[in-house]
Amino acid sequence: TGFDGIEIHAAHGYLIDQFLNDGVNCRRDEYGRNAENRCRFLKQVLESIITDDQSSSVSVGTAGQGIWPCHKVGVRLSPHD
Numbered sequence: 262t263g264f265d266g267i268e269i270h271a272a273h274g275y276l277i278d279q280f281l282n283d284g285v286n287c288r289r290d291e292y293g294r295n296a297e298n299r300c301r302f303l304k305q306v307l308e309s310i311i312t313d314d315q316s317s318s319v320s321v322g323t324a325g326q327g328i329w330p331c332h333k334v335g336v337r338l339s340p341h342d
Contacts, residue, residue, distance in 0.1 A: 307336070
């Protein structure tokens, strides 16, 4: 009835990976060009799901707050050639 945690899949050509990959991401806005900008989308995803409440495995989120404590969230990355 519940989950022990979640994993954000940011590898193997999926959407977040496309933002991270400088060979694919040709954007010229705040989501492209340098490494900091290319990581922005992943950072926003994480900020939207992580809560500051470490006391429970899942919290009830409200506007601007996540629902998972950071120790229950993982990110899958893959290296690029």
